[in-house]
Amino acid sequence: MALEKQAYTSIAENKKALHDYSIEETFEAGISLWGTEVKSLREGRINFRDCFARIEREEVVLINCHISPYSHGNIANHDPTRTRKLLLRKDEIKRLLGKTKQKGLTLIPLRVYFKKGWVKITLALAKGKKLYDKREAEAKKSSQRDIQRAFSAKQKG
Numbered sequence: 001m002a003l004e005k006q007a008y009t010s011i012a013e014n015k016k017a018l019h020d021y022s023i024e025e026t027f028e029a030g031i032s033l034w035g036t037e038v039k040s041l042r043e044g045r046i047n048f049r050d051c052f053a054r055i056e057r058e059e060v061v062l063i064n065c066h067i068s069p070y071s072h073g074n075i076a077n078h079d080p081t082r083t084r085k086l087l088l089r090k091d092e093i094k095r096l097l098g099k100t101k102q103k104g105l106t107l108i109p110l111r112v113y114f115k116k117g118w119v120k121i122t123l124a125l126a127k128g129k130k131l132y133d134k135r136e137a138e139a140k141k142s143s144q145r146d147i148q149r150a151f152s153a154k155q156k157g
Helices: 015-020 035-042 090-100 131-156
Strands: 008-013 021-031 052-056 059-063 084-087 105-115 118-128
Touching: 015 021, 015 105, 015 118, 015 131, 021 090, 021 105, 052 090, 059 090, 090 105, 090 118
Parallel strands: none
Antiparallel strands: 008 105, 021 084, 021 118, 052 059, 052 105, 059 084, 105 118
């Protein structure tokens, strides 16, 4: 899913997810937020640790996503780890329901961003990597860096 640079303003990315999971498919969803949560997101105060999505009662919900309380808020501030509803079409939810019932597939957030004034989230249908898969991916990335370094040195010299 290619997003144009001007079309969105990135808030946060879940870089750990790309290390821990292999991404099968991605979805763009809206997210139902309270006013102080949006203001806190504008400050970039979000944490994806232990965050995942689940389908409950034909709705997709985001669980354990920590959005810090707004710094200039009052007693009406939100609960930082409350369950938030994700906005997807019914056909997408049914497709996700079928795929998440498969063994080992889960829904994880990859990125949160503003798009035309709305807060959007990129969800990924992902499968957890084993330790040896992570090592293999790191070795491949390292060898690609070495090749690129050698190539650029050859171009300069």
